[in-house]
Amino acid sequence: MVTLLYFASLRERVDCAREQVALPPGTPTVATIVDTLRARDGRWSAAFAPGLAWRVAVNQSMADLATPLKPGDEVAFFPPVTGG
């Protein structure tokens, strides 16, 4: 299992702040999870549509689609940041 977190406008779009999902066998990456999310209903496929600006962090460090995942990882999805 991995924990998925969603923040800000992305969280509102998918109406979910936190969930746990099973890791598929093989060598899963962030891309594997994103494919799973896109295969859900229209709300999810729209939120993760190609070309839309979102960021991902794995275990609280910035990551990308190729970042490998292992059981217990914390994967966070969020829009580009706007602090300061």
Next chain:
Amino acid sequence: MAHVRVQEAPFDAGREIAALTEGRRDVGAVATFVGLVRDLNDGAAVSRMTLEHYPGMTERALEDICAQAAARWDLLDLRVVHRVGPLVPGDAIVLVAVSSAHRGEAFAACEFVMDFLKTRAPFWKKEETPGGERWVEARASDDEAAGRWVEGGEGRG
């Protein structure tokens, strides 16, 4: 070395600056930046703002940015305080304070920390305007401001 804090409560800029200089005689310069909530953004009146963040990663990201600044310039100390939660126009959002022996390092590092914070620290602003609530969009100019430190250029644009 760096002191990083994320909090809902207001901060006292004077107290933060004092903490950089208390008990030491090697500080020749302190550069500070304070960011505030404005009552106008992207053509709309802003009555309220809520700042969301990613607890845990936020602190790590800020500490990493401070470590990068400390590796790049000869600094004595750094402090970053960032507020989260509900804010209104006029409220201070963020403080960056940097101490060094000479002003050049302090000025440069202070700007570097702010430029990186704006593009790498996981904070998100939601504004309340007459047209309703809206998430603030990231600005390309912020990416450019951060990018110039990476490319090694010193001037803007």
